[in-house]
Amino acid sequence: MPIYEYRCSKCGKSFEKLILSRHAGAAICPVCGSKKVAQQLSRFSSTGSSVSGSRRGCAPGAST
Ligand SMILES: [Zn+2]
Numbered sequence: 001m002p003i004y005e006y007r008c009s010k011c012g013k014s015f016e017k018l019i020l021s022r023h024a025g026a027a028i029c030p031v032c033g034s035k036k037v038a039q040q041l042s043r044f045s046s047t048g049s050s051v052s053g054s055r056r057g058c059a060p061g062a063s064t
Helices: 045-056
Strands: 003-009 015-016 037-040
Touching: none
Parallel strands: none
Antiparallel strands: 003 015, 003 037
């Protein structure tokens, strides 16, 4: 389930939106209702991969 983070350029409110379709491009600010929102990079995927990746790379010969 891809969740994208948006930030409203009108009131500055950040919010997340679950995207069910690639063409569901109409994100609306839940606070002021503005459609002028900017899509942010998802923090969820980048944080998860970097944590598990660094721990695995830290102990290459632990299983032996
Ligand atoms: Zn807003």
